[in-house]
Amino acid sequence: GGEAGLEGAGRARRAEPSRAMEDPTAGRALRRFTWEEIGQRSGRGPEQQERWLVIERKVYDISRFYRRHPGGARVISHYAGQDATDPFIAFHLDKTLVRKHMSPLLIGELAPDQPSVEPSKNKKLVEDFRELRANVEKMGLLNPNRTFFILHLCHILVLDVAAWLTIWYFGASTVPFLFSAVLLGTVQAQAGWLQHDFGHLSVFSKPKWNHWVHKFVIGHLKGAPASWWNHLHFQHHAKPNCFRKDPDVSMHPLFFALGKTLSVELGVQKKKFMPYNHQHKYFFIIGPPALVPLYFQWYIFYFVIQRKQWVDLAWMLSFYIRFFLTYLPLMGVKGILGLHLLVRFIESIWFVWITQMNHIPMHIDYDKNLDWFSTQLQATCNVHQSLFNDWFSGHLNFQIEHHLFPTMPRHNYWKVAPLVKSLCAKHGIEYQCKPLLTAFADIVHSLKDSGELWLDAYLHK
Missing domain, CATH: 3.10.120.10 (Cytochrome b5-like heme/steroid binding domain)
Incomplete structure (x- = not known):
C-alpha cells in the first residue's frame, strides 16, 4: 500500500x-x-x-x-x-x-x-449527522456491555447441548427428532446474529479480538467462513440497495426484479430470466426455504477454496466434525444428514424473512452518491421493539440505527433511536417503523408491485 x-x-x-x-x-x-x-x-x-x-x-x-x-x-x-x-x-x-x-x-x-x-449533498444534513455521531460517542453508546454478549453466547450453547440431550435421552423418533431440529435451527439463527456482532467489531475495543471470536462463532458454531461474510456484508453496508454495489440486490435479477427503477429497466431490455410478474408467489419456494440449504451450503466451500482461505476452511470443518461425531452414534448417516438438512431449512426461513424485511420494500436504485444519512434511511426501515422482536431478529428490528452506526453494540440501538427520529423530523426524512408481520407482508407486496412494473415495461415499451 x-x-x-x-x-x-x-x-x-x-x-x-x-x-x-x-x-x-x-x-x-x-x-x-x-x-x-x-x-x-x-x-x-x-x-x-x-x-x-x-x-x-x-x-x-x-x-x-x-x-x-x-x-x-x-x-x-x-x-x-x-x-x-x-x-x-x-x-x-x-x-x-x-x-x-x-x-x-x-x-x-x-x-x-x-x-x-x-x-x-445536503450540507446542513451532513453537518447535523456528524454532530449526532459526536454526541453518540460522548454518550458512550458505542461502548459494549460484554455481559450481554456473554449471556447471549451462553444461551446459544445451552440450546445446542439441549438439542443433543433430546436425541440422546428420547431417541431419534419423529417427535424428539423434530424438537431437536427446532432447537438446532434456533442455535443457527441466534449464532448468526451473534457472529454479526463480532463481524461489525461491536463487542471488543480491539478489532483483532473481534476478528478472532468472529471466526469461532461463524466458523465453529455455524460452519461458515468469516471472509465470505466480510466480503459481502460490508459492501451491503457501504451502499445498501445500490445496484452493482450492494451484492444483496445485485445477485437478484436472475430470480427477482427488485425496485421500481430496475424492474422497468429489465422490462425495457426485454430480459426475462424468470416470470417476474409471479415472483411474489415463487418467492415462497426459492426464497426463504432454499437460500441456505441449496445455495449457501455449497457456495461457501467454493468461496474459501477458490480464495484459499484455509483458516476459515479449518474452522468450518471443525463444525462438521463436531456435528457428525456427536450425532452419528445416535442417528446413523441417514438420520444425521436428514437432521442437518432440516436445520438448514429452518435457519434459511428465519434468516431470509428477517434480513429482507428491512430492505426489499425500500428504495432500490443505482448509486446516486447521496450523503451517508440519506443513503441508509432510504434503504432501511425498522420493526417495532419488543423483547421477542429484539431476540427473534437479533436487534435487526433497529435496522436504521444499525446501518447508521454499524459498530454500535446492539443493546444500545433503542437509546439512539429517538435522536435519529429527531434528525429525520428536522430534515423531513421518513423514518419507517412497522409491526413485524407487516414488515413480512411488505416483502411480498413489494415483489408483486415490482413484478407488475416489469411486465408492463416488457409488454409495452
Whole structure:
C-alpha cells in the first residue's frame, strides 16, 4: 500500500507542480484538488483506472491499494470518486492506527475554496449527522456491555447441548427428532446474529479480538467462513440497495426484479430470466426455504477454496466434525444428514424473512452518491421493539440505527433511536417503523408491485 501511495503521489506532483503546496505534517509537496477532479477518478470505464477518494478533506489515491484493503477491494472502491468521510468513521474502530497506514496514499487535499461537503449533498444534513455521531460517542453508546454478549453466547450453547440431550435421552423418533431440529435451527439463527456482532467489531475495543471470536462463532458454531461474510456484508453496508454495489440486490435479477427503477429497466431490455410478474408467489419456494440449504451450503466451500482461505476452511470443518461425531452414534448417516438438512431449512426461513424485511420494500436504485444519512434511511426501515422482536431478529428490528452506526453494540440501538427520529423530523426524512408481520407482508407486496412494473415495461415499451 505504501509503495502504491508514494508512486501515486509522485505522479500527481509531476502532473501539476504549479499547484503543489507543502504539507508540514507529511513533509512532502501535496496538490490541491476540486470535487470535480475527485469525481473523475472513480475507476469506472475502460479508460479510467485511477481511484481517488476524500476523507476529512484529504485526498487519497487508492488505485493500487484497493486490492489490498483489509475490508475488501470492492467496499473501498464503491467510494472511489466520492467523499468517504462518514463511512470511514462508521466502519473503523482505531482510526488513529488506520490513518497511519493511509499516510502513504495521501496525495493532496481539497482546495481552500472547496466546501467540506460535496456540492451535490445536503450540507446542513451532513453537518447535523456528524454532530449526532459526536454526541453518540460522548454518550458512550458505542461502548459494549460484554455481559450481554456473554449471556447471549451462553444461551446459544445451552440450546445446542439441549438439542443433543433430546436425541440422546428420547431417541431419534419423529417427535424428539423434530424438537431437536427446532432447537438446532434456533442455535443457527441466534449464532448468526451473534457472529454479526463480532463481524461489525461491536463487542471488543480491539478489532483483532473481534476478528478472532468472529471466526469461532461463524466458523465453529455455524460452519461458515468469516471472509465470505466480510466480503459481502460490508459492501451491503457501504451502499445498501445500490445496484452493482450492494451484492444483496445485485445477485437478484436472475430470480427477482427488485425496485421500481430496475424492474422497468429489465422490462425495457426485454430480459426475462424468470416470470417476474409471479415472483411474489415463487418467492415462497426459492426464497426463504432454499437460500441456505441449496445455495449457501455449497457456495461457501467454493468461496474459501477458490480464495484459499484455509483458516476459515479449518474452522468450518471443525463444525462438521463436531456435528457428525456427536450425532452419528445416535442417528446413523441417514438420520444425521436428514437432521442437518432440516436445520438448514429452518435457519434459511428465519434468516431470509428477517434480513429482507428491512430492505426489499425500500428504495432500490443505482448509486446516486447521496450523503451517508440519506443513503441508509432510504434503504432501511425498522420493526417495532419488543423483547421477542429484539431476540427473534437479533436487534435487526433497529435496522436504521444499525446501518447508521454499524459498530454500535446492539443493546444500545433503542437509546439512539429517538435522536435519529429527531434528525429525520428536522430534515423531513421518513423514518419507517412497522409491526413485524407487516414488515413480512411488505416483502411480498413489494415483489408483486415490482413484478407488475416489469411486465408492463416488457409488454409495452
